[in-house]
Amino acid sequence: xxxxxxxxxxxxxxxxxxxxxxxxxxxxxxxxxxxxxxxxxxxxxxxxxxxxxxxxxxxxxxxxxxxxxxxxxxxxxxxxxxxxxxxxxxxxxxxxxxxxxxxxxxxxxxxxxxxxxxxxxxxxxxxxxxxxxxxxxxxxxxxxxxxxxxxxxxxxxxxxxxxxxxxxxxxxxxxxxxxxxxxxxxxxxxxxxxxxxxxxxxxxxxxxxxxxxxxxxxxxxxxxxxxxxxxxxxxxxxxxxxxxxxxxxxxxxxxxxxxxxxxxxxxxxxxxxxxxxxxxxxxxxxxxxxxxxxxxxxxxxxxxxxxxxxxxxxxxxxxxxxxxxxxxxxxxxxxxxxxxxxxxxxxxxxxxxxxxxxxxxxxxxxxxxxxxxxxxxxxxxxxxxxxxxxxxxxxxxxxxxxxxxxxxxxxxxxxxxxxxxxxxxxx
Amino acid sequence: xxxxxxxxxxxxxxxxxxxxxxxxxxxxxxxxxxxxxxxxxxxxxxxxxxxxxxxxxxxxxxxxxxxxxxxxxxxxxxxxxxxxxxxxxxxxxxxxxxxxxxxxxxxxxxxxxxxxxxxxxxxxxxxxxxxxxxxxxxxxxxxxxxxxxxxxxxxxxxxxxxxxxxxxxxxxxxxxxxxxxxxxxxxxxxxxxxxxxxxxxxxxxxxxxxxxxxxxxxxxxxxxxxxxxxxxxxxxxxxxxxxxxxxxxxxxxxxxxxxxxxxxxxxxxxxxxxxxxxxxxxxxxxxxxxxxxxxxxxxxxxxxxxxxxxxxxxxxxxxxxxxxxxxxxxxxxxxxxxxxxxxxxxxxxxxxxxxxxxxxxxxxxxxxxxxxxxxxxxxxxxxxxxxxxxxxxxxxxxxxxxxxxxxxxxxxxxxxxxxxxxxxxxx
Numbered sequence: 001x002x003x004x005x006x007x008x009x010x011x012x013x014x015x016x017x018x019x020x021x022x023x024x025x026x027x028x029x030x031x032x033x034x035x036x037x038x039x040x041x042x043x044x045x046x047x048x049x050x051x052x053x054x055x056x057x058x059x060x061x062x063x064x065x066x067x068x069x070x071x072x073x074x075x076x077x078x079x080x081x082x083x084x085x086x087x088x089x090x091x092x093x094x095x096x097x098x099x100x101x102x103x104x105x106x107x108x109x110x111x112x113x114x115x116x117x118x119x120x121x122x123x124x125x126x127x128x129x130x131x132x133x134x135x136x137x138x139x140x141x142x143x144x145x146x147x148x149x150x151x152x153x154x155x156x157x158x159x160x161x162x163x164x165x166x167x168x169x170x171x172x173x174x175x176x177x178x179x180x181x182x183x184x185x186x187x188x189x190x191x192x193x194x195x196x197x198x199x200x201x202x203x204x205x206x207x208x209x210x211x212x213x214x215x216x217x218x219x220x221x222x223x224x225x226x227x228x229x230x231x232x233x234x235x236x237x238x239x240x241x242x243x244x245x246x247x248x249x250x251x252x253x254x255x256x257x258x259x260x261x262x263x264x265x266x267x268x269x270x271x272x273x274x275x276x277x278x279x280x281x282x283x284x285x286x287x288x289x290x291x292x293x294x295x296x297x298x299x300x301x302x303x304x305x306x307x308x309x310x311x312x313x314x315x316x317x318x319x320x321x322x323x324x325x326x327x328x329x330x331x332x333x334x335x336x337x338x339x340x341x342x343x344x345x346x347x348x349x350x351x352x353x354x355x356x357x358x359x360x361x362x363x364x365x366x367x368x369x370x371x372x373x374x375x376x377x378x379x380x381x382x383x384x385x386x387x388x389x390x391x392x393x394x395x396x397x398x399x400x401x402x403x404x405x406x407x408x409x410x411x412x413x414x415x416x417x418x419x420x421x422x423x424x425x426x427x
Numbered sequence: 428x429x430x431x432x433x434x435x436x437x438x439x440x441x442x443x444x445x446x447x448x449x450x451x452x453x454x455x456x457x458x459x460x461x462x463x464x465x466x467x468x469x470x471x472x473x474x475x476x477x478x479x480x481x482x483x484x485x486x487x488x489x490x491x492x493x494x495x496x497x498x499x500x501x502x503x504x505x506x507x508x509x510x511x512x513x514x515x516x517x518x519x520x521x522x523x524x525x526x527x528x529x530x531x532x533x534x535x536x537x538x539x540x541x542x543x544x545x546x547x548x549x550x551x552x553x554x555x556x557x558x559x560x561x562x563x564x565x566x567x568x569x570x571x572x573x574x575x576x577x578x579x580x581x582x583x584x585x586x587x588x589x590x591x592x593x594x595x596x597x598x599x600x601x602x603x604x605x606x607x608x609x610x611x612x613x614x615x616x617x618x619x620x621x622x623x624x625x626x627x628x629x630x631x632x633x634x635x636x637x638x639x640x641x642x643x644x645x646x647x648x649x650x651x652x653x654x655x656x657x658x659x660x661x662x663x664x665x666x667x668x669x670x671x672x673x674x675x676x677x678x679x680x681x682x683x684x685x686x687x688x689x690x691x692x693x694x695x696x697x698x699x700x701x702x703x704x705x706x707x708x709x710x711x712x713x714x715x716x717x718x719x720x721x722x723x724x725x726x727x728x729x730x731x732x733x734x735x736x737x738x739x740x741x742x743x744x745x746x747x748x749x750x751x752x753x754x755x756x757x758x759x760x761x762x763x764x765x766x767x768x769x770x771x772x773x774x775x776x777x778x779x780x781x782x783x784x785x786x787x788x789x790x791x792x793x794x795x796x797x798x799x800x801x802x803x804x805x806x807x808x809x810x811x812x813x814x815x816x817x818x819x820x821x822x823x824x825x826x827x828x829x830x831x832x833x834x835x836x837x838x839x840x841x842x843x844x845x846x847x848x849x850x851x852x853x854x
């Protein structure tokens with residue numbers, strides 16, 4: 001199955017399941033966009049950050065002040081828009097989002113913060129709300145100032161719409177080295193009321209999954225308190241965006257925010273134990289999972305994706321540490337590029353992972369269901385079968401540590417010359 | 428200055444100084460080999476691990492039982508020869524070393540341990556000592572068994588010699604993807620007695636500096652107790668081999684051992700405070716520094732090397748964490764390959780380094796002495812000068828964190844298509 005067909009397949013059958021998250025009954029929506037959520041208006045336009053004609057400015061207006069939540073980069077060098085969005089989210093309220101691509105507005109000091117505030121002010125005029133009700137995000141080159149007059153003028157002149165074309169334009173406008181836009185939407189039911197969750201994301205490199213990664217914007221019409229939405233969003237991010245790795249580099253700008261309009265009419269979800277929390281949480285996780293898979297499949301220069309499942313660990317955190325070490329290894333990723341089943345590199349990464357408990361003599365490794373090593377040593381196996389599997393665009397690696405019940409899943413992509421070509425220069 | 432000329436230059440003027448280690452008066456020896464130390468015999472031969480004709484077996488015989496020390500990989504998946512050498516070094520005594528290339532004898536279970544013991548037994552016969560007095564090392568592919576009959580037969584048939592040609596052959600026989608052998612030797616004076624330290628090493632990938640890295644064999648005629656030699660070796664390794672990074676992958680086989688024949692006639696150095704400790708320690712550090720620089724310059728596919736100095740950190744450990752993060756970043760290494768001064772990636776790695784104290788708004792960054800960022804933001808600078816510097820094979824990156832007196836140095840190399848080509852396949 002080709003990489004893109006595979007995304008379509010898992011998006012139709014439940015991407016969250018690929019990450020090992022139990023997902024209940026959800027309706028996966030076609031023609032998904034951030035506007036799939038009723039009441040959400042969006043725009044994608046050219047403001048003048050990128051070269052003429054390229055979309056570089058996205059706006060999302062929820063129409064009402066929403067209970068909102070956010071997860072941001074753990075990098076100490078937080079970009080200006082991250083600092084401003086964290087500040088604006090302090091009260092758990094937001095009306096909309098202004099985001100640009102082409103310039104990260106990172107490492108730009110006080111002027112960068114002023115520019116981000118100017119973006120929120122311009123969007124606030126357009127949305128007819130207070131600037132503190134606008135969240136802001138930027139993505140692109142680090143160390144450069146925004147052409148702020150062009151950006152604010154682009155915001156002022158934008159035309160918002162609620163149809164899917166407007167959503168698609170917004171998803172395109174946040175792309176940098178992404179080759180395809182990333183959108184997802186699902187419907188669920190809460191106490192007899194239909195609830196929609198939709199989202200869009202960008203990200204193809206500087207993807208390191210120990211925090212929120214990339215830009216991701218989620219909307220829902222569910223009625224849910226901000227602190228409860230924060231719990232659901234943090235959990236969804238941990239299990240999806242934080243389980244993909246392209247290059248183990250943490251960005252200065254990573255931002256995932258969720259806005260809940262509350263217009264679905266469900267009884268407000270006011271605690272993580274309240275009716276509807278699981279349904280809405282599952283829907284958010286599914287949207288995040290679809291977006292995460294689309295990101296790793298679109299990793300810079302990527303020609304294939306690996307699903308790395310680690311089972312039998314002494315703890316879930318050990319399983320995740322091992323899966324992350326394998327997913328981040330440039331040597332494992334070179335092997336993927338060469339479609340070469342060099343399991344010794346995986347065994348070495350397991351040993352070097354820093355997991356609390358690892359006993360190399362108990363480790364088993366398989367590719368596509370064919371065991372190639374057991375109890376830490378090579379075992380006879382059908383080499384043709386493994387070779388055939390390694391040639392596929394989706395490679396399944398399963399490691400069993402032989403110790404306990406801990407398990408985890410990570411997705412990674414191969415490291416090929418395309419990544420280097422993409423990243424040799426600044427632009 | 429070309430990369431190889433530069434190595435010659437620093438080897439002649441004191442490589443340890445490049446790592447920020449104060450080195451006293453030392454005589455750098457020409458035609459260096461492990462045999463530069465009086466009394467050391469060596470051999471490099473073809474035993475049959477690699478294809479016909481290629482050297483794949485190295486032997487070092489100190490002629491006497493030596494006070495010895497070792498530093499080994501921190502990987503939990505330790506290769507069989509590592510386990511056997513740790514065991515044989517438990518009493519701080521060793522007579523010689525048997526090492527092969529082409530097969531790492533890692534992930535080989537009990538049979539691997541038996542094979543390593545068989546290598547020590549064959550070498551013990553040749554050296555006329557006990558098998559427990561022989562250290563063993565292997566390097567090459569993980570997950571494969573040694574052709575042990577060929578290896579032991581190769582050991583039995585080897586002819587040891589004390590001339591430099593024998594030393595050079597041994598240095599060639601431990602190479603895997605290395606393109607040049609790595610040897611170094613220096614002389615110092617201890618209480619009026621001349622003392623020599625010499626060494627050889629191999630390593631071009633799977634180089635991650637949070638432990639001993641690669642294979643390195645050091646000999647000296649100094650008289651020094653084993654536990655004091657261990658202190659000197661551990662310190663030298665920490666400041667040299669552990670300050671280079673090629674791909675942030677930890678090997679299963681990393682081994683650095685030092686053998687001291689005690690024939691130089693100096694008063695035995697029996698504590699780290701005893702006369703002569705600093706001189707011998709400096710000499711060991713200088714040999715390790717030369718070998719470490721040769722390794723990073725020979726990194727797989729490397730076309731250039733970066734010296735990354737971090738100053739002004741709140742602590743030395745913070746400085747090292749930041750330098751290591753920059754050195755390990757695939758994005759920074761891609762920029763090096765493209766000779767592109769994208770300092771934003773460096774600023775991002777500083778923020779993501781995990782150092783205890785980082786204040787992005789205080790950070791300064793320079794390339795080749797030209798400051799490109801100060802107080803966390805871009806500053807006007809002579810772009811031609813930076814471009815000229817980035818085109819050189821040795822790039823100097825200096826970051827000042829603006830916080831305190833902590834400083835550290837790391838060396839890294841660029842990430843280019845050559846690395847991927849080398850590592851796509853198993854062989």
